[in-house]
Amino acid sequence: MAGRYELGPVIGRGGTADVHRARDLRLRREVAVKRFTGGVTGPDRHRQDTELTTLARLRHPGLIELFDAGNDDGRAYLVMQLVAGPALSERLQAGPLPEQAVAGLGAELADTLGYVHSNGVTHRDVKPANVLLGEDDRPMLGDFGIARLIDTTRVTAAGYLVGTAAYMSPEQVRGAPVGPATDVYALGLVLLECVTGRREYPGALMESLTARLHRPPDVPPGLAHGLTPLLTRMTATDPTERPTAADVAAALRSPGGGT
Numbered sequence: 001m002a003g004r005y006e007l008g009p010v011i012g013r014g015g016t017a018d019v020h021r022a023r024d025l026r027l028r029r030e031v032a033v034k035r036f037t038g039g040v041t042g043p044d045r046h047r048q049d050t051e052l053t054t055l056a057r058l059r060h061p062g063l064i065e066l067f068d069a070g071n072d073d074g075r076a077y078l079v080m081q082l083v084a085g086p087a088l089s090e091r092l093q094a095g096p097l098p099e100q101a102v103a104g105l106g107a108e109l110a111d112t113l114g115y116v117h118s119n120g121v122t123h124r125d126v127k128p129a130n131v132l133l134g135e136d137d138r139p140m141l142g143d144f145g146i147a148r149l150i151d152t153t154r155v156t157a158a159g160y161l162v163g164t165a166a167y168m169s170p171e172q173v174r175g176a177p178v179g180p181a182t183d184v185y186a187l188g189l190v191l192l193e194c195v196t197g198r199r200e201y202p203g204a205l206m207e208s209l210t211a212r213l214h215r216p217p218d219v220p221p222g223l224a225h226g227l228t229p230l231l232t233r234m235t236a237t238d239p240t241e242r243p244t245a246a247d248v249a250a251a252l253r254s255p256g257g258g259t
Helices: 042-055 088-092 099-118 144-148 180-196 207-212 223-233 245-253
Strands: 005-013 017-024 029-036 066-072 073-079 131-133 139-141
Touching: 005 029, 088 131, 088 180, 099 139, 099 180, 099 223, 180 207, 180 223, 180 245, 223 245
Parallel strands: none
Antiparallel strands: 005 017, 017 029, 029 073, 066 073, 131 139
């Protein structure tokens, strides 16, 4: 690839992209290369380049670093930091996490989102598959909106959700502008899934999308670390009623939790 990246085995596979372990021959380091089935052209290409410039400046321990992007034989690709651990989505296949672990995970991810938001960036695609667990199970967030420009297919042929739509906020469903509060809502659904072991809004596309417009998430009562009131506020229908990511991190680390 571009005479620089030597592809190794596939370490992840989705409906529209494969992730390879690879070798950066120029810098002599191991990386992860995500290859999509299509490329980006026209206005989307300009938008991609703009977002890449912004994302390349972000540096945080909780972010999977984006090194490079391009097209090879008509296939768009991203070159990222290689994280050895599994995705949170894989971890959740074994069942829910202890509430203390959820609080710790949430604080780390909220810290990362707070940094991202302070730099004027909205992630727009917070979901378990985009959270990789690194050393000591530290969560690392990747796949920003730049991947959304390439990975435009969000639904299977049968019309079922393939990830992103399951964590969309009400304002996204309505086609309204998005912002930091959108990420907080998605994080709330991710943490709720960690607690319950199931997606809050499963099912066919329209069924899932409209469900969140008619009922709030079913947050279990009496969760430890103040998770019940915090998750309720994070997933409020009105984005102005949600806490900031920084507030979420502070609440989860406070003695009283999210109360």
